[in-house]
Amino acid sequence: MDKAQHDDAARPPWSVGGLIQGARLITPVLPGVFLYATAFGTVAAQKGLTLWQAETMSGLVYAGAAQLVAMQVWPDHFTTAAILALVAVTATVNARLLLMGAALRPWLGHLPAWQAYPTLYLMTDSTFLVIMRRRGEAAMPALFLGSGIAMWFTWIIGALPGYLLGSTLPEPQRFGLDLVFPAFFSAMLVPLWRGRRRALPWVVSGAVAIAVNRLFPGWWFIIAGSIAGSVTGGFVHERE
């Protein structure tokens, strides 16, 4: 561990090695991403999108849950109202990205804008968490971009078999594949752990999210819980 930290001081923010390491850090979730992408491909085919359209959406929007929810409310005719409804749904599901970007500011704020903003285009829940585990490391920008690139390509490629083969694919539940994201996310709590006091916001966040999930439909529980946890965190000091 000491040696790794010592080496880190000499590492540049951007390097091919950093990009590759970033891609490796994200590999545990790539099977889940691939499977999620096939599910999107299948639904997109059912909704009558061309393969090109499905892949254009995956490449540009690049947000799993939002794309699947958008497919559920996909219109037959693209009126202005229909497009606005799609944007509203997308923004609701993706609102949590706003919080993740905010959390990255102290760690990536030193980057020039032309480096930071294109990199943020590839931010997802998983790459954000992977990178927060490495916060403070010199190579953090390259790790962030490398993990994002690996995930983007997996997301694009995974839609292909889903679109072409459709419902012949096996049920994700059969091998516990639906647990990839919950398992990965919760495992990331371990390296984020900084003692019980700092975990209080997590408890508040979880409780609020469960309550909001019971009371309101949709995806508000993630953002409501996260904000409650963050507000709590503001009042949790290092020492008494």
Add this chain to the structure above:
Amino acid sequence: MSANDPADWGFLAAVLAMGVATYLLRAGGFWLMGHVPLTAHLRRMLEALPGSIVTATVLPIALKGGPAAMLGVAAAVAVMIVRRSELLAVLAGMAAAALVRLAGFG
């Protein structure tokens, strides 16, 4: 895709709008925090966010998913504590959920 079909233009407009909205969210929080002073209080708030996002996302999903999801999540955390490997944690979570379902408790 034929450029003459008005449905294609509608599709393109919809996807571009969805893409722009999503990117503004990806970049917006980062941008906003660059325009306010990062006080100690705000830093603590931001520092609490990653873990809070995890629990806010996972706990409701695990509760809804029943014993298989709950044990899967617990197994992932346990393996992560012992082995510090995301890959092993994910595999343990999948295996635990698959076993619970195999036993008919899913």
